[in-house]
Amino acid sequence: MADSRTFKEVYEQYFAALKYSAMRYVGDEELACDLLQDVFVKLWERVDEFENELQLKTYLYRMVRNHCLTFLRDKQRQEKRMEGFEVEETEDSFVYQMIKAEIYALINEIFEELPEACRNVYAKSLEGKSHKEIAGELNIISKFNK
Template identity: 25%
Template structure:
């Protein structure tokens, strides 16, 4: 049993505060990668923490509490976007949010994050055709490695290699974009 969750279930405020303090900023950054709205991201993350405090006894955490909370934030972001009529049929927001979290520091401005997000989309479009197809199958259609391999008639290792190369290319290009953004300041 997760000791942190057990502490929260027992209404141990110190355990909850420690968990909150250690994850709040990262979760806000993660949410902001979906919403591009710092205040809405902060509100959403605070709502998640309130929900955890109030419903700890009902939570069914199979993995880690941290993973569970990140999944809650992601799902609430998607619900929020749906409520304001933003759809993400291609699941590019999730893919881009992961890349943004990896490459854009907390101090980047909202405009810079939007620029990086749009650059990620352009970079994906510029990948070699097969690599682009694999990236889209994995991150847009949620195929497994095996399903992609079967669909394209290649090995699972080829799929993994192509995804690794795609991520590397995206990372290299994002690094260039970040340097350019830094130079404009």
Template identity: 30%
Template sequence: MVTETSYTLISIRLNEQEFHNIFDKYYVALCLFANQYTENEETSADIVQDSFAKLWQIRNDFFYLHQVKAFLYTAVRNKALNELEHSKVVFEYAQKIIEKKKDSFFHDAVVEEETYRILAEAIDKLPNQMKAIMQLAMEGKKNAEIAERLNVSVETVHTLKKMAYKKLRVYLKEYYYFLILFYMSSQ
């Protein structure tokens, strides 16, 4: 029940009906107020609803309408500022993750390119037919495709590939631990 006193203070008994009246009267204004901070209507509405929920929990602490209004505007402002701070933390965290992924992508690209370069150099040391077979295999060609392209039998491709792998193990022996360490540092 709202009554006017001689000091123009409006006393209030915050029962359910009066709470609904205050909600109806201030909800839209408080949403607009919150939106000045958050610039997001849904977030602003959530903040205002949370503030009204808090008001209902502590409704017996208020004797005058101006106290209720002051509480609501202060609560909305504080929750909006907290939301901004939270959003800032989330944004900064997301930026850190993006930077890590950029660094990881760069590192992975370097590892891949360096590995490819070392392997290509080793393949270049192979005899011509083995070299051609391994280059086509590096392109993802199957043995039958390689055989058809080089005009040799599939068995010849298979045999020369086996020989090439043995030679490549010898050529790449000195890089073996380097490549494993390089790979492990990217994990």
């Protein structure tokens, strides 16, 4: 396969069957063609390594399978990484999230400036504890302890 004419012949001879094979894995014709393009680029880089047509054919089918499986594995990993992340689709949502984060940062900044006793009471209220529970835990005498 030392020249482009031979490469073109190989491409034309195997493309349809390889596309069918790729589509069995990925289920999308355009994606299958994209993956095949990568396979043929790799084939071009290995121009003179094949002794016969059987080696070439075996290489092509294995490359298609491996390339499709790698794509599917990477896609699955990407989807798993994205689980739990809500996609923000609008500018308003983005601005809302930004404002919310800044308010949270300001509240934390103010919280850190409180005296330690106040911080303890506030932290326990954020944990969902009632006034009575907080007073009991911190030994605070109040109308709740009566």
